[in-house]
Amino acid sequence: MCSMSQSDGAAIQAVLAGDRDAFGELVRRHSRMLFRLAFRMTGNEADADDVVQDAFLRAYQKLATFESRADFGTWIYRITVHCALDRLQRRKQDDARRVSEDYDPEEDGVQVADSKPDPERMVISMEIAELQQAAMRGLTAMERTAFVLRHLEERSTEEIAAALDVTPNTAKQSVYRAVQKVRRRLTQLKVMA
Amino acid sequence: MKHLSEEELVERYYNGVAGMDQAGADDGHLNECAECAAAFAALEIDLAAMRPVEIPDKSEHYGEQMWARVQGALPSRGISAARKPRLALWRGLAFAAGCGVLVTVSFYGGRFYEHLHQHSVLDAQRRAPAAGTQQKVVVVVLGDHLDRSERLLVELKHADPASPELVNPLTEEARGLLAANRVFRDDAQREGDPALTQALSHLDQVLTEISNRPAGLDAAALERIRSQMNADGLLFEVRVLRSKNPHRNKTVRIAARGGAA
Numbered sequence: 115m116c117s118m119s120q121s122d123g124a125a126i127q128a129v130l131a132g133d134r135d136a137f138g139e140l141v142r143r144h145s146r147m148l149f150r151l152a153f154r155m156t157g158n159e160a161d162a163d164d165v166v167q168d169a170f171l172r173a174y175q176k177l178a179t180f181e182s183r184a185d186f187g188t189w190i191y192r193i194t195v196h197c198a199l200d201r202l203q204r205r206k207q208d209d210a211r212r213v214s215e216d217y218d219p220e221e222d223g224v225q226v227a228d229s230k231p232d233p234e235r236m237v238i239s240m241e242i243a244e245l246q247q248a249a250m251r252g253l254t255a256m257e258r259t260a261f262v263l264r265h266l267e268e269r270s271t272e273e274i275a276a277a278l279d280v281t282p283n284t285a286k287q288s289v290y291r292a293v294q295k296v297r298r299r300l301t302q303l304k305v306m307a
Numbered sequence: 308m309k310h311l312s313e314e315e316l317v318e319r320y321y322n323g324v325a326g327m328d329q330a331g332a333d334d335g336h337l338n339e340c341a342e343c344a345a346a347f348a349a350l351e352i353d354l355a356a357m358r359p360v361e362i363p364d365k366s367e368h369y370g371e372q373m374w375a376r377v378q379g380a381l382p383s384r385g386i387s388a389a390r391k392p393r394l395a396l397w398r399g400l401a402f403a404a405g406c407g408v409l410v411t412v413s414f415y416g417g418r419f420y421e422h423l424h425q426h427s428v429l430d431a432q433r434r435a436p437a438a439g440t441q442q443k444v445v446v447v448v449l450g451d452h453l454d455r456s457e458r459l460l461v462e463l464k465h466a467d468p469a470s471p472e473l474v475n476p477l478t479e480e481a482r483g484l485l486a487a488n489r490v491f492r493d494d495a496q497r498e499g500d501p502a503l504t505q506a507l508s509h510l511d512q513v514l515t516e517i518s519n520r521p522a523g524l525d526a527a528a529l530e531r532i533r534s535q536m537n538a539d540g541l542l543f544e545v546r547v548l549r550s551k552n553p554h555r556n557k558t559v560r561i562a563a564r565g566g567a568a
Binding site: 154167 | 313314317318321350353354356357358362363365369370371373374376377378380381382
């Protein structure tokens with residue numbers, strides 16, 4: 115970890131000195147970790163790829179503001195959380211526009227995310243994935259992010275608060291509300307199954 | 308028995324999962340309370356359904372692929388560590404220059420306005436005599452002034468504080484005498500007449516005392532003024548001056564109170 119931080123630091127110094135290719139080292143080193151986070155948050159591989167790309171672009175533009183004493187991994191992790199959050203909010207708005215014309219509250223509870231099959235998604239259990247997608251659908255972007263970070267990434271309340279730029283109490287309440295909504299939705303889905 | 312709330316159960320669930328224990332305190336209750344234990348088990352089942360998320364396996368080349376995507380989208384201009392401070396420096400200088408210009412413009416604008424305003428006031432003053440707003444001037448004879456002062460002091464000496472309608476006009480009378488009294492006193496001092504100067508100074512004190520009571524003279528004020536008059540022998544002084552002063556025909560010119568001609 116320490117050597118990674120040191121090599122991250124060297125790469126950052128090189129980028130700041132004008133060597134753009136040195137940024138490639140950072141991208142190669144952290145992409146997979148960030149993809150896992152982005153996929154958990156968006157639930158969609160294409161979106162996760164875009165989120166990772168956005169996060170690195172944003173990091174490159176803000177690299178001059180990066181504190182050299184901080185850990186680049188933690189910094190880019192937080193940027194990725196924000197990029198995924200932005201994407202979730204945009205997706206929510208798009209969904210709202212699309213659904214508004216023929217909205218049916220009875221069907222809302224069982225609508226699932228895009229089910230267009232692709233090779234990766236065929237590997238995982240469709241039932242579990244769809245169940246999870248359906249359960250997460252009712253969450254706000256903030257609740258979904260807090261829930262993913264707590265439940266799947268197993269981050270502490272303090273880490274979630276730092277990643278989302280909110281107070282620990284706000285982070286804790288977001289997780290709690292997300293759990294409540296997920297459980298309600300799961301109950302509805304079980305009844306309808 | 309107080310049951311655990313759903314929020315407490317959620318807290319307990321995650322504290323256990325993340326290994327950040329403060330959950331131990333609740334374990335006793337969960338072991339004893341079947342209702343809470345059932346609620347916690349249901350929570351575990353629900354959240355377990357949300358747990359297994361299989362993530363598409365990305366190869367070791369994923370980082371390289373991502374770099375290819377990122378590289379093509381990077382801004383053409385590179386960044387440097389020195390850029391930020393330099394930018395901040397220019398911003399700071401621009402801000403300081405802006406402030407400087409603002410202060411300078413305000414200063415000279417103020418002076419220009421003041422200059423214009425001063426001119427307009429001077430013009431107005433110059434135009435004033437032409438418009439016939441000349442200050443009214445009255446000529447006062449010292450003998451008359453001493454007569455009026457003596458009458459005032461006599462009335463004051465015998466005034467009844469229970470009759471304000473008789474006492475209050477004395478205030479207005481004292482104000483009318485005050486300006487001329489000061490001019491006479493200053494002249495007497497300048498001309499080296501100590502007796503007249505002293506008497507007019509005493510009179511000035513009494514007139515000032517009376518004039519500064521817009522609400523009228525009450526019993527206490529009257530008593531104090533009378534004591535002052537007696538201590539100075541003021542009424543006697545004024546009578547002597549009125550009858551024997553060689554300058555009793557002397558005149559002064561003072562501005563009339565309350566207006567223009």
